[in-house]
Amino acid sequence: MKELEDAANYIVSPDVYSLDPVPLQTPDQNRIYPFYDNLKQNRLTTTKCADCGHIAWPPRIVCPKCMSDRLDWVDFPETGQIYAFTVQTAATPPGFNPPVVYALIDFDNGLRIISPIVDCDPAQVEAGAQVVLKVVPAPRDRVLFFFRLK
Numbered sequence: 804m805k806e807l808e809d810a811a812n813y814i815v816s817p818d819v820y821s822l823d824p825v826p827l828q829t830p831d832q833n834r835i836y837p838f839y840d841n842l843k844q845n846r847l848t849t850t851k852c853a854d855c856g857h858i859a860w861p862p863r864i865v866c867p868k869c870m871s872d873r874l875d876w877v878d879f880p881e882t883g884q885i886y887a888f889t890v891q892t893a894a895t896p897p898g899f900n901p902p903v904v905y906a907l908i909d910f911d912n913g914l915r916i917i918s919p920i921v922d923c924d925p926a927q928v929e930a931g932a933q934v935v936l937k938v939v940p941a942p943r944d945r946v947l948f949f950f951r952l953k
């Protein structure tokens with residue numbers, strides 16, 4: 804965990820990017836702030852349309868299918884399954900030491916997320932492997948999220 808926290812601290816330093824890349828996550832800064840509030844409770848959530856039932860990823864403020872703004876927050880299944888992955892061995896993002904594994908992760912709610920898989924030996928990663936959420940603290944009371952092997 805400490806290594807990822809170090810990465811989160813590193814990427815927001817002015818020496819790395821001229822702008823802070825971590826989203827602002829409070830109600831006065833972001834209209835999907837409940838997503839971040841839920842992450843802070845170790846819950847991965849997104850929006851489901853109360854009118855047509857569409858579940859969107861990433862979370863929205865308006866349904867992309869029917870344009871309704873009547874959206875509810877719903878939890879993702881606790882476990883996802885790696886559909887495919889790749890390993891980046893050079894020129895990784897600032898704060899991340901190579902190798903970095905990126906995976907397409909399928910969930911039973913029909914959604915697919917692309918994310919780094921952290922805290923793993925890339926040799927252990929395979930299509931079909933199960934993964935779970937990993938929330939990492941970021942500076943100024945924010946969070947980042949990744950996945951790790953279950």
Ligand SMILES: [Zn+2]
Binds near residue numbers: 856
């Ligand atoms: Zn809708």
